[in-house]
Amino acid sequence: MSRIGKAPIDVPNGVDFSVDAGNVVTVKGPKGTLTQQVDPDLTIELNDGIIQVSRPTDQKRHRSMHGLYRSLISNMVVGVSEGYVRELELVGVGYRAENQGQLLTLSLGYSHPVMFYVPDEVKVETISEKGKPPTVKLTSFDKQLIGQVAAKIRAFRKPEPYKGKGVRYKGEQIRRKAGKTAAK
Numbered sequence: 001m002s003r004i005g006k007a008p009i010d011v012p013n014g015v016d017f018s019v020d021a022g023n024v025v026t027v028k029g030p031k032g033t034l035t036q037q038v039d040p041d042l043t044i045e046l047n048d049g050i051i052q053v054s055r056p057t058d059q060k061r062h063r064s065m066h067g068l069y070r071s072l073i074s075n076m077v078v079g080v081s082e083g084y085v086r087e088l089e090l091v092g093v094g095y096r097a098e099n100q101g102q103l104l105t106l107s108l109g110y111s112h113p114v115m116f117y118v119p120d121e122v123k124v125e126t127i128s129e130k131g132k133p134p135t136v137k138l139t140s141f142d143k144q145l146i147g148q149v150a151a152k153i154r155a156f157r158k159p160e161p162y163k164g165k166g167v168r169y170k171g172e173q174i175r176r177k178a179g180k181t182a183a184k
Helices: 060-081 143-155
Strands: 016-020 024-028 033-037 043-047 050-054 084-091 096-100 103-107 114-117 123-127 135-140 166-169
Touching (some): 024 060, 096 123, 096 135
Antiparallel strands (some): 043 050, 084 166, 103 114
16 A cells, blocks of 8 residues: 555644545645645545545556645645745856846846746745855745746756756755866
């Protein structure tokens, strides 16, 4: 049986959990509201503040859906209660980031600034400290959306392996390559 699917999900205080007809899961909390359509074969039960996801058979399809939907529901519960934070660093000479509301403006060494509108569900903040690379801090209650936005920003200038310049996640290790050696 799926180890991930078997694990129970604790519902913290202040979080409302409901399953509608058609297996639509809705989770409401202090940070926001999330909904997710769950496979109709799976059963979701809430007993004494603990959510349990179970499957009808041991078919390969049911086993794969079991762990997936349990993880999605767990991410929803954590998101509406605690939220998620992603930080991106801009490593490179002259790389800058600034935001006006939800509009993020990045200077990444191109001939033009890169303008990116961040969705309203994600809060964006730019931090510029002397001696440290500029940082873009993303905060949201939706783990899928914040990951997608962070990946999109990173894709504007991925870290390159020779000098390590580009947009990277905070704490990310870049595999570095040796450059050309001079001929003798």
